[in-house]
Amino acid sequence: MENIEPFSDSSVKNSMRAYKYRIYPNTEQKALIAKHFGCSRHIYNWALSEKDKHYKETGKSLSKRQLQDSMAEKRTDKEWLTEVNSQSLLASLAHLDIAFSNFFQGRTKFPKFKSKYSGWQAFQSPQHVTVDFEQNNINLPKLKGIKAKLHRPFTGKVKTVTVKRCPSGKYYASVLVDNGVVNPVPATIEPENTIGIDVGLTEFLIDSEGNKTKNPRILKSSLERLGAEQKKFARNKKGSGNRAKQKRKVSKIHEIVANRRHDFIHQVTAKLAVKNHATTIAVENLNIKGMIRNRKLSRAIQEASWGMFLRVLDYKCRWNGKNIIQIGRFQPSSKLCNCCGYKAESMALSIREWDCPVCKSHNDRDINAAHCYTLSA
Structure with a gap:
């Protein structure tokens, strides 16, 4: 019996559900989405470089809060970073923090720099997002009225929306929803x-x-x-x-x-x-x-x-x-x-x-x- 164990912790009450929709941004929206891709990638690579350099110099790691303070100064120097949603940039820092946690816990390898030539590009909007099923569109900060094929309705609170562009050039939005449903015993x-x-x-x-x-x-x-x-x-x-x-x-x-x-x-x-x-x-x-x-x-x-x-x-x-x-x-x-x-x-x-x-x-x-x-x- 010592060889038997649960596949995962089934007692965890997880009410989160993800819904993936195909979106059809217009020309202006594609340009702004591309800026979000580039700025989110830039902040991720910059934060990874800063953490690596700081550790080699001091032997200590930069905290997420320290990176956020440095990013505020960086946005002042680089005005093009202000053209995108600031919460998407903060989400990049959160993703890097998760990547390092996974590395130290032995689940993944050391985080790598993101490339703009990679097939998949993505950014996340963690706040102020809405999904309009009547108009069939998704509203994000600085990106309003993105047409979407909302084939699966849902009820609950929208937590985050992740916009992705796949290598074939299609755009998708992954909507994370807290529907309050608790897994049965x-x-x-x-x-x-x-x-x-x-x-x-x-x-x-x-x-x-x-x-x-x-x-x-x-x-x-x-x-x-x-x-x-x-x-x-x-x-x-x-x-x-x-x-x-x-x-x-x-x-x-x-x-x-x-x-x-x-x-x-x-x-x-x-x-x-x-x-x-x-x-x-x-x-x-x-x-x-x-x-x-x-x-x-x-x-x-x-x-x-x-x-x-x-x-x-x-x-x-x-x-x-x-x-x-x-x-x-x-x-x-x-x-x-x-x-x-x-x-x-x-x-x-x-x-x-x-x-x-x-x-x-x-x-x-x-x-x-x-x-x-x-x-x-």
Whole structure:
């Protein structure tokens, strides 16, 4: 039982929900949005440089408050910083503070400088934002009446709005809303209402009831077209208009692949967390970072997006009052017979089905692993 632990803290009462909308700014709004991108990026890079320089000189770190005071003086010297929303600049300092917290806690690497040539650009407006569903627009400080496709209504208090421009040139607004809804209390863990799931490459998902979901291999089906467009992009002259157009074509293919992958994962997780009878789901604690070091399977593992699948499944289970628990990665599963408990000493990865020498039962490797997760829970 020491190998079992909750996937996340389900007791946390989180009433925040995020809604992503496509926005259609006009020419003037695009120019002002670009200024917000540039100024937010400039403040982030400046603050990162100041913190690094101050630490090398004194051995101490600059606090967020000290950076805010220095930024006020900086805005006086550089008038172009006053053309954008000051709260967006303060949000950049908050993001840098979070980046350093994640670094010191071992979750990420040391923060890097942001590039204006990066495909994704973003800025955040943490205050004085409104969403008008009647007029179908979003109002931000200094950016009023941005047309948006508000396809999903919501109720609650708008906390922040993050405006993003993706590599293909499309604009999106992510609206964070506090709707006051508290996650339901998780159901009691009962063996008869527990299923185990195992993920794979040929079959994306296998559960303990014998159901299998085929891996769509979305990236693999687009590699030929992507390779042709990337070859054209590599032959374009750097700095030319044709190269910029071709870059957007390549970005659109990547965007289509990502959107199809997100759609597939949301459909699969909805079936498990919403439509499934089970109230507890047992999954393996996968070492995905270690697995992608295998150069022969690296692309296939990353294409499967197991990490995204488990993350989405986790919050959907919390929203629906279900439990998701993870089983230790070193606990025997596929080599262990779920009927009699016999454990095979070794088994090649190519063996997908095997017969137990003790109870003579015929076991499917993946379904057997899912069964073992259920028994461990």
